[in-house]
Amino acid sequence: MNEAAPVPRSGARFAVEYHLSGTETEARAKAEALCLDQTVELPDELVPAGMIREQILGRLESFRRLNADRYEATISFPTKLLTGDCAQLLNITFGIASLKPGIRVGRLHLPDPLVQSWPGSRFGREGLRGLVNIHHRPLVCGVLKPLGLSFSDLADLAYQLVLGGLDLVKDDQGLSDHPFCPFEERVTRCAEAVAKANRVTGRRCLYVPHVSGPWEAMHRRCLFAKKAGAGGVLICPGLTGFDSLHDTAQDEAIALPV
Amino acid sequence: MNEAAPVPRSGARFAVEYHLSGTETEARAKAEALCLDQTVELPDELVPAGMIREQILGRLESFRRLNADRYEATISFPTKLLTGDCAQLLNITFGIASLKPGIRVGRLHLPDPLVQSWPGSRFGREGLRGLVNIHHRPLVCGVLKPLGLSFSDLADLAYQLVLGGLDLVKDDQGLSDHPFCPFEERVTRCAEAVAKANRVTGRRCLYVPHVSGPWEAMHRRCLFAKKAGAGGVLICPGLTGFDSLHDTAQDEAIALPV
Numbered sequence: 001m002n003e004a005a006p007v008p009r010s011g012a013r014f015a016v017e018y019h020l021s022g023t024e025t026e027a028r029a030k031a032e033a034l035c036l037d038q039t040v041e042l043p044d045e046l047v048p049a050g051m052i053r054e055q056i057l058g059r060l061e062s063f064r065r066l067n068a069d070r071y072e073a074t075i076s077f078p079t080k081l082l083t084g085d086c087a088q089l090l091n092i093t094f095g096i097a098s099l100k101p102g103i104r105v106g107r108l109h110l111p112d113p114l115v116q117s118w119p120g121s122r123f124g125r126e127g128l129r130g131l132v133n134i135h136h137r138p139l140v141c142g143v144l145k146p147l148g149l150s151f152s153d154l155a156d157l158a159y160q161l162v163l164g165g166l167d168l169v170k171d172d173q174g175l176s177d178h179p180f181c182p183f184e185e186r187v188t189r190c191a192e193a194v195a196k197a198n199r200v201t202g203r204r205c206l207y208v209p210h211v212s213g214p215w216e217a218m219h220r221r222c223l224f225a226k227k228a229g230a231g232g233v234l235i236c237p238g239l240t241g242f243d244s245l246h247d248t249a250q251d252e253a254i255a256l257p258v
Numbered sequence: 259m260n261e262a263a264p265v266p267r268s269g270a271r272f273a274v275e276y277h278l279s280g281t282e283t284e285a286r287a288k289a290e291a292l293c294l295d296q297t298v299e300l301p302d303e304l305v306p307a308g309m310i311r312e313q314i315l316g317r318l319e320s321f322r323r324l325n326a327d328r329y330e331a332t333i334s335f336p337t338k339l340l341t342g343d344c345a346q347l348l349n350i351t352f353g354i355a356s357l358k359p360g361i362r363v364g365r366l367h368l369p370d371p372l373v374q375s376w377p378g379s380r381f382g383r384e385g386l387r388g389l390v391n392i393h394h395r396p397l398v399c400g401v402l403k404p405l406g407l408s409f410s411d412l413a414d415l416a417y418q419l420v421l422g423g424l425d426l427v428k429d430d431q432g433l434s435d436h437p438f439c440p441f442e443e444r445v446t447r448c449a450e451a452v453a454k455a456n457r458v459t460g461r462r463c464l465y466v467p468h469v470s471g472p473w474e475a476m477h478r479r480c481l482f483a484k485k486a487g488a489g490g491v492l493i494c495p496g497l498t499g500f501d502s503l504h505d506t507a508q509d510e511a512i513a514l515p516v
Contacts, residue, residue, distance in 0.1 A: 040404030041430065047404065056406035081405070083434045087470045087497040091431060098496075146298030146305065147339070148314035172299060173349060176341045212345045214501035215473035238356075239345040241499030243472035 013076040015061060015109040016093050020071045021102035030103060031060050031073035037096035039077065056081070072106060079114055086242035122249050123257045131231065131257065132167045132204050140165070144190065145172035151181050155189035162197030162205045169194055170234050171210035183209075183221055184228075191229040206231025206257075212240050222254045232257035271334040273319060273367040274351050278329045279360035288361060289318050289331035295354040297335065314339070330364060337372055344500035380507050381515045389489065389515065390425045390462050398423070402448065403430035409439050413447035420455030420463045427452055428492050429468035441467075441479055442486075449487040464489025466515075470498050480512045490515035 018034060020027040032044075035058035040047055047053050058075045066072050077092055097103045110118075121127075129135050142161040144154045154175075161169050169190070177183035187209045194207040211221040211233045218240060222233050233256055237245040249258045276292060278285040290302075293316035298305055305311050313336055320332045335350055355361045368376075379385075387393050400419040402412045412433075419427050427448075435441035445467045452465040469479040469491045476498060480491050491514055495503040507516045 039432065040406065041432065042404050048406075052404060052406035056404070080436065080438065081432075083436060083471075085434075085471050085475065087472070087494070088434045090497050091434075091470070091494065095431065146300050146310060146314070148298065148306075148310035173353065174297065174299065174339075176343075176346045176349075178338065178341060180338065212349070213341075213343050214345070214505050215499075216505070217343065236345070236349065239348050239499060241473075241497060241502060244499060247472050247474070 011055070012079040012111060012113070013059075014079050014082070014111060014114060015074050015076040017106040017109070018073045018075060018097065019066065019104040019106045020073055021069055022071075023069065024065070024071060026102075027071035027073070028063065030100075031063060031071075031075065033100075034058060034073065034075055034097060034103070035060060037100075038075070038092050039081065041096060074109075079111065082114070084118065086246050090242060119250065121258070122255065128257055132206060134167055139167040141168035141170055142166045143170055143172050144175065147172060147174035149181065151186040151189050154181065154186055155193040158190045158207065159193040159197045162194050162203075163200060165201075166205055167203075168206050168208060168232075170208040170232075173210050173212070173234065173236055175210050176213065177217070177221075184224060187221075187225050187230060188228045191225075194231075195229055208232040208234050208257075210234040210236075212236045215240075215244060218244060218248070219251075222248055222251070222256070226254055226256060230256065234258075269313070270337040270369060270371070271317075272337050272340070272369060272372060273332050273334040275364040275367070276331045276333060276355065277324065277362040277364045278331055279327055280329075281327070282323070282329060284360075285329035285331070286321065288358075289321060289329075289333065291358075292316060292331065292333055292355060292361070293318060295358075296333070296350050297339065299354060332367075337369065340372070342376065344504050348500060377508065379516070380513065386490075386515055390464060392425055397425040399426035399428055400424045401428055401430050402433065405430060405432035405436075407439065409444040409447050412439065412444055413451040416448045416465065417451040417455045420452050420461075421458060423459075424463055425461075426464050426466060426490075428466040428490075431468050431470070431492065431494055433468050434471065435475075435479075442482060445479075445483050445486045445488060449483075452489075453487055464515075466490040466492050468492040468494075470494045473498070473502060476502060476506070477509075480506055480509070480514070484512055484514060488514065492516075 020030045036044060038058050039056050055078055058077050060073060061076050062074045064072050081092055082088055093105055144157055158169050191207050194205055198205055207230050209225050209230050211218050212235050225233055235245050235258055248254055278288045294302060296316050297314050316333045316335050318331060319334050322330050324330050339350055340346055351363055402415055416427050449465050452463055456463055465488050467483050467488050469476050470493050483491055493503050493516055506512055
């Protein structure tokens with residue numbers, strides 16, 4: 001994001017690099033269609049003159065050959081089309097393009113003011129290093145699995161993994177809130193097991209439970225996990241919507257690495 | 259969903275038809291990997307004996323050739339892995355498979371008790387026909403666009419579309435909560451315009467605003483839309499997470515077609 005960004009021709013714009021398959025003629029036609037599809041979704045002859053044609057439409061900023069049957073088109077869009085949520089950014093970037101073949105999003109170029117107005121990770125790489133107090137080697141993460149183990153088996157496994165030297169222990173993404181391994185029992189027992197093992201090792205391994213689900217359940221799970229002593233939460237944003245990830249990262253009541 | 263479902267070998271199971279590309283040997287290897295990947299995500303030799311091996315793993319129920327380089331594998335999973343939310347169903351069905359090439363989900367077979375425990379649309383096709391009082395011809399829907407019009411221009415367009423005979427008028431999915439066309443003003447004005455035109459035609463066209471966004475914004479937009487007289491709400495579940503769609507459909511305070 002944001003390296004080597006092309007200079008947009010006017011106003012505040014962001015840009016998307018699309019990789020387009022086909023002949024040059026086909027790829028150019030796809031690029032022209034993207035300028036319309038990702039904004040007004042009208043045939044060119046129906047686009048009203050004035051503000052909409054001049055400012056709302058996508059603009060083809062550059063077009064180049066990548067290989068025999070693949071071209072790259074960089075298309076800019078006005079940042080005023082963004083509303084500060086992930087849904088709208090994804091809608092403009094992928095929206096109609098995602099329904100058509102031979103189009104891939106290669107890269108997003110967001111201008112600095114936009115990036116600054118959109119806080120990302122609360123902790124980031126260095127913050128996470130600080131939490132586990134490991135600064136000079138890669139962090140090592142283990143996974144609590146398989147799905148099907150009871151919460152006490154998972155807690156035993158967590159204990160052993162921490163003794164084995166891990167920095168992070170996360171739930172498998174298959175662990176949810178199953179009757180054979182309920183969320184609250186699992187998180188309570190695994191957080192206790194990790195804390196107990198940390199007292200043995202004298203280190204600070206973090207336990208990261210998986211919380212994906214409907215928004216209200218996920219929010220409740222995050223607060224429960226925080227209270228139980230979890231060191232972070234794991235979300236699958238493709239399943240929950242990326243705004244859930246963003247909202248969880250920003251939530252002062254949670255304030256955990258996500 | 260649920261037609262021609264294969265009979266599972268034991269217990270309550272649901273099944274997914276995967277289309278697998280490659281030679282027969284490659285497709286069989288993919289099918290066997292799916293049984294592990296979509297559940298325990300462990301190599302076969304590490305799967306514990308007993309309940310996990312017997313009940314948690316996916317089971318290859320059938321395997322057949324579709325064409326020269328495409329095979330269909332029907333794999334069943336125990337319904338006890340489902341937790342009643344869309345995230346978990348999507349996780350088992352698509353999860354790891356979505357990270358690997360040459361795998362496509364063709365069809366889901368959900369057993370009747372599962373379908374019955376999981377209410378879908380509140381209105382359905384016949385309910386929607388009842389709302390617009392059109393029972394014997396296809397319904398016709400128009401779209402308020404392009405993105406870039408003001409709320410008063412969109413309301414004028416809505417009025418004209420209803421006079422033109424439409425049954426449903428929906429927002430374009432690009433309309434969000436932009437400063438140049440704020441959500442509340444748009445929905446208020448468009449709902450009023452549709453109601454006014456309905457008084458002219460004597461019919462019952464529904465206005466369906468687009469509400470996608472972060473969960474709390476979306477929920478607030480739905481309640482606002484309901485109060486303003488909207489006849490339904492439009493959600494892009496790929497952007498918001500499918501559980502948002504399900505939660506909105508079930509919400510008694512909203513109770514609109516979604």
